[in-house]
Amino acid sequence: MDRPPAPITSLTPELAEQLRGRALDVLSYLVKTNSATTYFKESDVLSRFRSALHLSDGSNGLLQAVDQTCSSKELFGVYHNNVALSVYEDYLPFISRFFEQPCKKSSVENLMAPGLPCFIAHSSGTSGGATKHFPKYRHPDHMSMSTSEAMKMSNPTSKSGGKNCIMYSLGHRQVVAPLNEDGNMDGQIPVCLMTSGVIRVSNNMVVERDAIYSTIKVPNCSSPLAVSFIPNYKSFLFMHALFALMEPKLETINTLFTTTCRDLCRAIHDQWGDFIHCIETGTIPDLEGIEQVKDDLQRFLKPNPDRAGELREIGRATGAPGWFRQIWPELRAILATASGPFATVIPKIRHYIGPDVSLQTLSIASSEAFLALAYDPTDLNLYKIVGSDDVIEFLPVDEPEESKYLAQTWNVELGKKYEVVLTTRDGFWRYRLGDVVDVVGFDPRDGQPLVRYIERRNMHIRIANEVTTETQLRSVIDTTSGLLGGVSEFCVCTDYRESVGRYAFFVELQGNLGKDSATAPAALHDELQKLNENYLRDSQSGKIGVPAVRVLKPGTFGDFREWKIRTNNIAAGQVKVPIVVWDEVNRAWLEERVMRDI
Template sequence: MLPRFDLTDPKDALTLLEDVTTNVKQIQDSVLEAILSRNAQTEYLRGLLDGQVDKESFKKNVPVVTYEDFRSYIDRLTNGEPSDLICDRPISLFLASSGTSAGVPKFIPLTAEEFEQRISFGSLYRSLLYKHIKGLNQGKSLTFYFVTGEIKTVFGLLAMSMITCILKRLNTTNSLLWDKLQVSPHEIATCVDTTQSMYCQLLCGLLQRDNVARLGAPFASIVVKVMKFLENHWHELCSNIRTGRLSDWITDVQCVSGVAKFLTAPNPDLANLVEQECNKASWEAIVGRLWPKAKCIEGVITGSMAQYIPLLEYYGGSLPLVSSWYGGSECFVGVNVNPLSKPSDVSYTIIPSMGYFEFLEVEKDQRTCHDPVKNLVVVDLVDVKIGHDYELVVTTFSGLYRYRVGDVLRITGFHNNAPKFRFVGRHNVVLSIGMDKTYEEDLLKAVKNAKLLLEPYDLMVMDFTSRADLSSFPGHYVLYWELGSKTKDAKLEPDPNFLEECCFTIEKSFDTVYRKERKYDKNIGPLEIKVVKSGTFDELMNFAVSRGSSVSQYKTPISVTSEEVLKILEANVVSESFRASPTVRFLL
């Protein structure tokens, strides 16, 4: 566990960061010893270790598991059985994962102690920002957070997203810290009506535009959605500022009281300024124009979030993009110790106090893990090698043991003795017709190459997803693109020949297996791009939220299989789709 430190003192946090990234082996051994000694008498470990709590016995007898392997214990806990099934401390709640990968949220156990550790983790990261970005502490953060409803289990424990958990369970000290750091009042961020919350957070941000030192959200995709929301609502926001009166449709008590702290009188000068900037033909660099003292845009921009980098660069102009930290519902893992690094160079440094970390070797050529039953190769944190790919395996104080997170990480170097890694993507294949296996990283690179063709036309891919269409032979890949323009009121009707070129560019970016299968339509048919109406991906997000996902944690799935999601996509396809010609124009 992280040693205690002053959450408000960046110097104290930086000293601690250097300590924990230097004494890595000692800390990892201590973490595992503490977890095992605490939880040795739980039903799960007792049945596997029989009282033996040394590292060798742990590695020999405790299996590496997935969520499905562990689900029966989660089900028993949610149905009222005691926490000591897996953990010696009371489980205070369950964290509901985003559900992006599995289609439905997973329930991850969390103790009060580990919750406080995650709050401390955030202060470690914040200290790095203050160190590398001068003057950041002279203002506040306009960070867009959103909560979701809570699910009550049979036993009465609550399940909620990580962001909801943090926002709703801040103690007095942390609440004071929020007011010191954030532009938008806490009560607005905890409003469950996402639309009212987003509107009021934007309104507070505009009213305090000269006090905004950084702008962001947990994920890059949320920043993009906020910008699109601003494009649709700036007229009304200006009206509120000009009259000093909040729109009648804002009825949530928390939002009304939060905005009332700042919307105290008419401000026609500010309204005119915002109107002038928003009314220009292009929204390029709009963030810096509306918030002139902002020094960065913040949010996770790695993995599947990398597709939004061009949009963030468009909205942000010259503002640096800061990718903050890496973690999930299962465990907070690493921070970006070089927050001003280029998006393509972002690596995260593992904080060894947050859990016990192991790494399942992934063969890059085959992009498959070693056989999980016969030939499992798992290495310790201190034994990873630069340039190698690994699937992350975590053991936590809250009762997860040798749990496969499903993320593939590539080791890029070390900070002191702690490994640095780049997030490669989810381990699972996202598209496949036959022998071909296209992973998240491969698809993102291919689409990135095709996006370059859009630039001369001032077009942007606002969001995308994909599927493998097996309804006919041969099957083929289908990409759904939502397009946007860099200039106002431009028609989003690209030439069919141009989008056909995009199809070819994507196909040429795939590996030799795909291209061999694709040759002359032998086993894979021509890739297809379907352009969907503006707002389609907001509709997908709303659907996911209605099923229990969190707006703050929502990530557009790279590929979809759900029939319900496919119906939404197909219902929004514009009149034409664009498909590569049957004859392949590239060589093997």
């Protein structure tokens, strides 16, 4: 793997001008392309922009106006001064048209970008747990370079016939089927994860042919495509692990996120004997959620006593690191996002893979857009901002939250923290992503900023596809506090002590433990399911377990504040106990003070 050049700490005038020219070209394309959309013509958010371009609301003349009266630099000036920051609620009245019954093509065609979307990405919201939806459209190659690069990185080509285990889903939550003027269905638009949709678009996979895809096995992949249609998380893990174990020449494992990789490791360890039996006999077990694809799976699993014998001789993992390298001698890399909240499980993964297998990150991506690609894949939190597909701007976290304070790729400051703001190919304008990054350098080849991911601007906790906010965590504690005898303070972290990840609530009580405290974990689970639909779905599919409740010694949080003041030499008034704890040092400190688990 070629290493990138060392980052530079400041831009030359030539690089700054290159960045400016690239951003202006992208903006010009986006304005000219998306100006004919319903959102552009009707949105109140863009009324000042339309007026500044001398257009009345609903005018169709923007293409001509931009082509004849605005240079790219002039257009950027108009854009900068007249487009305010936006949030999802600005788009919701328009995007909700996709989910009206019936969905009329005339209402959704050219809604956010030209034509109909290829898919609609769904994501959890950062408030209230409501799902957000992002229509995603097909774009020309020169506006899809980050997508192409990410796809290339996620499925590397082996020079010696090795295989990749790529753990992605092709399932969908629902299908939107717009009706034309005659009342006939005109296309099918899957509502799915961003990764699912990108894979579908990149490989021209339409939902109408899913039954055919289930019968296919891509030559360089260990798992047949049928595994990608399994909705149950444990069964999904089992089948990917089974087909990966069948392949002695496995070279890479791509789990998208480190938390999924950790679950895969645990599944292989815990069910080792079951895997050997399946490989030896060529049988697919009766797992939950595989009924519709079991025959398709079975055709690719033939008895292999020799491979079963090899695995039996290797045996289950011992205390020594590097077990996976014994199973797969040619394994060279684990591909998974490992920054931010996904960093906590890295030590566990490294124990399984050992020192000779690299853990590599690929990108910072969200349902809204690709933000950045790995600069050095072995540096798990160093990314290069994408400069070809969308306009990416930066809102300083220490400035007022207004568009006039936005910085550009060519004038961001080294060492400063910014919230990312996106103007996208898919019709979002100065959209607040909520992700906070730290600018740490620039690529000497083209000047693009290099960043490290810091956090969500509004902190949350996540194990699977859910996003649970601080407000929701406080709400569920308020509701169940009486069962525990009264909670005075609390915080939450991810807990991977069991086979399925769960939330761990560290609580300090006001007095004695309540007589009904044993019911508290189930009550917390129920309240989280009520508040957050993705938590409900993922817990029902086996991705999230019932929360743990860990009772701390009296006075623990006061001691925590004192400890932080003493060790960090900071003012007492600025010390807060975080609602969500990701830092391993803080977590370990709290765990030492647990009196009992419920």
